[in-house]
Amino acid sequence: MAIPLTRVGDGAFNHRPSLDAEAEYDRLRDLARAEAEKRNNCFERSKQAYERGNGAEAKELSNEGKAHAAKMAEYNQQASEYIFRENNATSRVPDDTIDLHGQFVEEAKDILERRIRYAQKHGQTHLHVIVGKGNHSENHVQKLKPRVEEVCRELGLQFATEENTGRIYVNLQGGEAVMPPPPTIPHQQQQQHHGGHASGGRPQQQHHQQQQQQDNEPEDLLSKVVRKIADCCVVM
Template sequence: MSTAAVANRGALLSQQKDYNHATDSEYKRLRGLADEAYKKRQSLSQQSQQAFKSGDKGEAHSLSNKAKDQLHIAEKYNMQAAEYVFTQNNADSDSNEIDLHGLYTKEAQWILQRRMAAGIANQEQRLEVIVGKGIHSQNGIAKIKPAVEELCQQANLRNYVDPKNSGVLIIELQGAQVPSDWASMDYSTFARNNTSGGAKPQQHQNGPHNYTQQQQPQYQQQPQHHNQNQNQNQNNNKNEDLVTSLLKFLCMCVRKNM
């Protein structure tokens, strides 16, 4: 094979590896379904409040339950979208890399804190976190990078921008410690404990796409009139089922270094 052919092949492989699957139609479909469910939830919640104010408590309760169902549906689709984009973007990542493109801020933080906890437990040297440059984020402001830096501050982890790529943060793991619950906290608990911050997806610096940026909800539980604990436990179980397959990839990354 000629030198030019080798160079072209290398460039093609590089482009394939850098491809951001948040531009995929499946990803957009899932996020779109989540957005639709959140809009329905908001409408039903407003109707419930109006019914309650008018004195029809039975209708208010019924509408509130329907709003709660739409919240569960939205969370399901968002977690499916997160699972899809994370798995696809990391399929060809090196063992010391993790690509957070396409994830909402809290999704990225939750996945990363578990990945860092696993890396420290397995005595990894460092972790390269692909956060992007924020070029195509709303107003050109990156959201994933400061969220990663926030996690590092919580655990006193040294981190710095890769001098070769400003869209990559390098986190030093050797000899570090993180909070004990980072390795075990489920997503539902993490989301309830972290209700601040944006939830926009981080996009890749190569090639904009037409995904509509909208303010995303905070994955909080809809207030309920009755059986709150029972319904919350059922929703947590659904979320746990959805994230189980997502964590399989994290375990695969860790096994590469063992």
């Protein structure tokens, strides 16, 4: 009998999803669980038939159970791909980050291994892996994090838990996992931020320009989301 996948918890989305998105993810996982129950029932009945000496019935039930197992795997695969696209849209995570929310443990393992190989092939030096803090898991135990760490060890990569304990930093070059410091703000930009005259502009004029830019930010952000929402971080 196939071993069922370990469920991570109900915190599948890293953002507030639409009702349609949440319903679709739940629908696929529910269909997979229903097929798993049918599979188990068939295998149990097949065992009983075999013990009664009815080999033909046992074989028929076993084949029926395998068909349900295949459907279960198909629905889980659809759910895994769906939640990955939702959580890893380029409007939500940068190129050096992968979000594994909503994945079963073995699903997360396979996705991460492919993502690491893809990143290394394209010259990326590091990867931030979002695994969650386990707040939605049973007994608040992180299930993804130990599996991610195991994958890194198997691939000979060093890693470190970030300040946000739901994230892991992985060095893809094989060296020590030391996170780079945050970028510093150039002195000229600091002066502009504090109303200085680094670029020769008048403070009131700069403030007016900044205010106009801030007023346009929601509209610009919305435009970016509309343009990029369909672009997803597809793992090759």
